[in-house]
Amino acid sequence: MPSLRYFVLGLLAQKSMSGYDIKCLSKSFSWLIGSPSTGSLYPILRALLEENLVTMEVVPGLGKPPRKIYSIAETGTQVLQAWIDQPLASDAPLKAFAMRLLLAGSVPPARLIAHLKQRRVQVAAHHAALIQAAGTHVEGMDLGQRLTLEYGLAMATAELGWLDTALNRLSAKPLPEKAVQSGTLTN
Amino acid sequence: MPSLRYFVLGLLAQKSMSGYDIKCLSKSFSWLIGSPSTGSLYPILRALLEENLVTMEVVPGLGKPPRKIYSIAETGTQVLQAWIDQPLASDAPLKAFAMRLLLAGSVPPARLIAHLKQRRVQVAAHHAALIQAAGTHVEGMDLGQRLTLEYGLAMATAELGWLDTALNRLSAKPLPEKAVQSGTLTN
């Protein structure tokens, strides 16, 4: 589960980059994923290099500090694939899913669709659990619990909606399952 | 930033409970918040007790193991308030917001509204940043980046929508007199 390690490896699979580049790129998605600190990023890069999962080339900067450009190696792609192939835990947080989503380019289309479908099942389960929680003990719930429940439902509904549209776009055939009403996510 | 510590304290502010109760309750919201492991929960409870932020009473179980019921102490409410009063960081993850939302019962209405407004501003900023990222370099983006961007936009839009409805509901009813006395509430 050292997810950052594989996340970095995955980014290098998309494109050869320096540690600094990785920081900048992940900052764009920091709301979902959070960007790694230098204290974790650089040691990870060195470890990946020592294990021969990546290669490194020093590119002297033109009026800038020299940059260490890392590229994924053959062993690295295999290790990455093995990591991506194992499904996410059912209680995986949004962050873990978003991390894998960002690596979609390294995933064969069929597997990508499988991942999204699996996520759909898990989010639907959490959605159902929240609805059930709302039904069983609404009486004894305080303001915080009620607000959080609503918030969770809104988020889950939105995610289900997005997953459905994304799946429709990515796959030619229509979904056999009943589509979720997505009126709540319009704005 | 030992958020779990204050989260536990906050739950005890809502209602006196045992460690086990806290685990069960937070499991209901585990998708958003994640439920603390025993390895963190029980040591936290002991620490809170030793610092006199909570009190403890052993209730012998009837045909069940005895339970240790923790209640918040006066010092605890003060410490909790001080923690809640400081605003969330602008890059605070969804999880951090949901944690505070669950403690809404301990927050005076005016402050709760201020928190939601502040969150709205931050989510709107991230939403705008994603849109801008989409505009500036759509060309050079791979599948993963495009999907993650869409996903982030869908989530941010949904959250903004929920925040707006929640704010409308919360600010509608309670204001017979002037509820606003400090300028920090407005945003």
Next chain:
DNA sequence: ACACTCATGTAAGCTGTTACATGATTAA
């Protein structure tokens, strides 16, 4: 007989952050 829920706790370890340290280049 076996496994599960209720209920507590500890020890070792992993993952990641904070804060520091370096140094060159460019803009106010």
Next chain:
DNA sequence: TTAATCATGTAACAGCTTACATGAGTGT
């Protein structure tokens, strides 16, 4: 000259998880 961006790195530590350990009752 002061600060900011680019670019790399380390050491100390915080925070949390995993896995283990205990034990009574309850269900199959």
